Amino acid sequence: MVVSNRYARLMFGHGALERQRVDGSYEVYGATTERDDDGPDHLDEREIALLVGVFQFHLATVTAGGHPYIQYRSGPRGFLHHLGDNTIGFADFHGNAQFVSVGNIDDNGRIAMFVADYPRKIRLKLFGRARVVDAADDPDLLERLMTVGDSRIAARAERSIIITIEAFDWNCSRSLVPQYDRDYVRDLNQAHAAETAELRSRIADLERQITES
Known part of the structure; x- marks a missing residue:
């Protein structure tokens, strides 16, 4: 291959x-x-699964002077959407109104993304071109990006950011320190609690069998 x-x-x-x-x-x-x-790298199931499952990533744009500008973006899991083929997008939530990333995209659409799954020590670098779509120009698109599952994101947003991926590279897991968010720890604890409850039930059944024999 x-x-x-x-x-x-x-x-x-x-x-x-x-x-x-x-x-x-x-x-x-x-x-x-x-x-x-x-030609462009093609997003496959592995890349898509990581992208639509994250709640955070870092986005780099290019300033007019040629400097990289890195911004942290976050939202509920699923706020980063796969829109088909090599296209992804997300709603641009209301911020401090400096518009550095948005302005950079308007001037120069080149972007880079760093996306990581810290518990599993997985990281993906992506490169592509982005465009900004104001809500007034495509309200249906923004509404789609504001929807995660059966819920609508409560944050305020006035525009969509659409990215066409040109290339990506999976990094090795070396030196990536695992980090665990509250939801991950909660789910892990619930799984352990369910397993413990099942084991206790089995022990109780065995004790009854011994007593009755």
């Missing part, structure tokens, strides 16, 4: 390729850039 080289062609500049040659890693990474662009 030939791995797509879109990520390598987007990320590996001259400096990175030269470093790889010196370090000896060029054949593993940079050599893929020698062939023609394979």
Whole structure:
């Protein structure tokens, strides 16, 4: 199976390729850039499952001066939607009205995302192009993005952010420190409580059988 080289062609500049040659890693990474662009990476079930299951991610945009601007985004699990093919989107919740990320997207649609599942030590880097859709231009789209399951997000939002993914890369789990949110710990405790209750019931049944024998 030939791995797509879109990520390598987007990320590996001259400096990175030269470093790889010196370090000896060029054949593993940079050599893929020698062939023609394979085109966008395709989001598959694994990537989609991670994206629609997170409650947080980091979004990087590009300022007019060329600097990266990183912003933390969060919401209820499912607030990041898969809209089909390589397109994802989320509602832009009301913030401090600086509009740095939104303005950067208006000026230069290039974005990067860092998405992690900390309990399982899984992380995914994605790169693509984004666009901003104001609520007045497509209210149905925003309403879709404000809906998670059978519930509607209570936060205020005036626009949608739609992203077309061009490339992604799964990172290894090394050095990623596991973190556990309240819901994860609650679900884990409930599972343990149910298992404990079942074991106690089985012990009680065995004790009765011994007493009656």
